Amino acid sequence: MIQETLVTTVNPQGEVHIAPMGVHIDGDWRIILPFRPSATLENLLLSKTAVINFCDDVRIFAGCLSGRRDWPLSPAERVAGFYLADSLAHAELQLVRVEDDELRPKLFCKVTHTVNHRPFQGYNRAQYAVLEAAILVSRLDMLPPAKIQAELDYLRIGLEKTAGEKEREAWAWLMDVIEKHQSGAQA
Template structure:
């Protein structure tokens, strides 16, 4: 099963990276698998430090901002057992260490062992608007590999769910993502026009 969450890692100098990620997990959460691309900061940090923290959160605005590279500075505290930071507003967190790292392919396979876990608060609950924003964030990170017309069509469908069932944070997050994808589409059109004779 894929669990959408946020992974925090530190670079060599101790700078925090916050990245949405969907590891493959099981119900026991003793070990899970991350699949970052080698171009990602998460991959580079885990290759150097071999530790991080996975967070279960319902903060879709944070997920959206992190997905498209907007600056984020969420409140954190030091992890207890690994070199890392814990998002203090997350519902649950899992401190982990890398057990195996296979980077023979562009998309790496990193198997990690959970060292410690904790809980800050209850998960908000199932909400179609929140889920629509998560799906939109995933689509926004795929603009280089999926056809933009399909992504834009999916955004039109997702917008209905956000408008009907989302709150202020969900609407703001969705607008950020829609603007980002629209900007990518505009830049592609301009680039193709520039290449025309």
């Protein structure tokens, strides 16, 4: 199973990096597969720790992909790291082993501590649409423009029916990124 999360890591200078990432769940393992090059990969290899954040504010996912990475943080309890203050829950991880790969190494982590901050109330279709659009934005250089547009057209249906202010804001940030990417490709 893959869970869409926000992974926080810390570099040697103490700077926190936030990255939307699908984390693979395999029994007790949490497997993180960042593409090379990646701040998440470098930070995790150096510190041997990370925090997985479970969050229902899709603006954080969209924000990370549109240059908005300044989100409130709190110190982790058992690892040298931080969690997103707005997370519903977080899991603190320790890196145990690495399966190296030229493109996408597999980082096998064990959960050392979990905290539930508040209950999950469920996702609406707009939140799902923003998450899927964020994934598309992260693959703008990998997918054909027609595929991206077709997916966005479909996702927009759920967004328009169920979005609140946060979801509309997040969607707008992602559409700005796509528009800039397309205008750069056409220039």
